[in-house]
Amino acid sequence: MLKAIYRIAWKDVAGDLRRRATLSSMLFFAISVLVVFQAAFEPDRKEAVRLLPGLLWATSLFTTLVGLGRVFQAEEEDGAFEGLLLASVPRGVIFFGKWMGNLLLTLLVEFLILPLTMVLFNVDGWAQIPTILGILAMGTLGLTGLGTLLAAMTRGARSRETLLALLLLPLTAPLLISGVQAVAATLTQEGEIGPWLKLLVIFDVVYLAMTPWAFTWLVEE
Amino acid sequence: MNILKKIQPLVGLASLIVLAVGLWYVYQAPADFQQGGAVRILYIHVPSAKMALASYIFLTVASVLYLWKRHEGADILAEAAASVGAAFTVVTLASGSIWGKPMWGTWWAWDARLTSMLVLLILYKGLMVLRHSLDDPVKGARATAILAIVGAVDLPIIHYSVVWWRTLHQPPSLAAGANADIHISGPLLPPLLILSAAFILMGLYMVTVKARQIEASRHLDALEAARLHHDD
Numbered sequence: 263m264l265k266a267i268y269r270i271a272w273k274d275v276a277g278d279l280r281r282r283a284t285l286s287s288m289l290f291f292a293i294s295v296l297v298v299f300q301a302a303f304e305p306d307r308k309e310a311v312r313l314l315p316g317l318l319w320a321t322s323l324f325t326t327l328v329g330l331g332r333v334f335q336a337e338e339e340d341g342a343f344e345g346l347l348l349a350s351v352p353r354g355v356i357f358f359g360k361w362m363g364n365l366l367l368t369l370l371v372e373f374l375i376l377p378l379t380m381v382l383f384n385v386d387g388w389a390q391i392p393t394i395l396g397i398l399a400m401g402t403l404g405l406t407g408l409g410t411l412l413a414a415m416t417r418g419a420r421s422r423e424t425l426l427a428l429l430l431l432p433l434t435a436p437l438l439i440s441g442v443q444a445v446a447a448t449l450t451q452e453g454e455i456g457p458w459l460k461l462l463v464i465f466d467v468v469y470l471a472m473t474p475w476a477f478t479w480l481v482e483e
Numbered sequence: 484m485n486i487l488k489k490i491q492p493l494v495g496l497a498s499l500i501v502l503a504v505g506l507w508y509v510y511q512a513p514a515d516f517q518q519g520g521a522v523r524i525l526y527i528h529v530p531s532a533k534m535a536l537a538s539y540i541f542l543t544v545a546s547v548l549y550l551w552k553r554h555e556g557a558d559i560l561a562e563a564a565a566s567v568g569a570a571f572t573v574v575t576l577a578s579g580s581i582w583g584k585p586m587w588g589t590w591w592a593w594d595a596r597l598t599s600m601l602v603l604l605i606l607y608k609g610l611m612v613l614r615h616s617l618d619d620p621v622k623g624a625r626a627t628a629i630l631a632i633v634g635a636v637d638l639p640i641i642h643y644s645v646v647w648w649r650t651l652h653q654p655p656s657l658a659a660g661a662n663a664d665i666h667i668s669g670p671l672l673p674p675l676l677i678l679s680a681a682f683i684l685m686g687l688y689m690v691t692v693k694a695r696q697i698e699a700s701r702h703l704d705a706l707e708a709a710r711l712h713h714d715d
Contacts, residue, residue: 415626419616432605433637436644461644476629
């Protein structure tokens, strides 16, 4: 089972690393979001520290949406999706594979954005980078899980990208709130980080348990 | 769905009567010591907030039934409940806003319950849009039902997270115990209970009308598809 998850995830990641299609468009989309934020808020150094957690999460969220639009792109043609479903593993395992592939790509982009954001907005939080990366990873786990399910749900839908955003943004409100608060607490060394991490874990566990089942129902004929 | 046709006039009449009685009580109820006449907005606000949530519970049950039994009736009820729930959510947000301006001095505050309600509204909208953006109606129905269940699991987490995040809204007053700071007493309670009953009946009536309309529209679509097929 682990092997199947790995194979499905790796087919997506390796394919993308070779074509650099999703990865580079996500990265440059993220950079342009940062430019937009800078132009919109023009924060000074003090404001930048306050804004950074929100900036980071908003950028990650929008970037994830770009990636999610393409999760099932490889399966779009020649009945490849049906082919994937025919694999002799439970459907939940197939879902995990797609999820992990998307998670890896998204994390890669986020890990590149974090130092970039600190440089572009002149925030000195280099010592906190490992903790912030950990928080980003925890949030992104649940985010991409729910996102991959919604991407499967909206396969073949009209104006799909807009629909994905409409569905994903309200449901991920807890993630965004706790992620922003946790990063803010880490960066300013004020306030408690524990409750927010707990909330992230709750969100992750709920979606780890629920989304594979939901996917199984979704693709059942 | 024949039963809907039978109960529709009954439920409609009952909701009209209870609504009239309730509004009469609201008219008779004394103005609040602090809030003045504006307190009367709450007689609309509280029942519609309860209905906004109750519609989601109804929608979830219908969605589970649809996924489990594959009965189209459950799907029609789920679709109807989504638009009715969205309507109640809009009423809740609007009436709360009108009440909030004189009471809190602002139309909107990013408080826990306001934020949850706004998220609920977006979720209702998402459910309505998802169904119609898939070409295959069966796929649309199944995706919508699954999204409804995902939302049902997510809503408590959303609520929990925003409660931690922001709390300005007064604690719930109807269910609170005797030691609560804020409570509703005496002549203010009967109109609230009667109007809650009226809103439940009204919600049922709206779901009935909407469900019958959806059923008719699906029937028309099927006839149209059959005609096109015949012409070919």
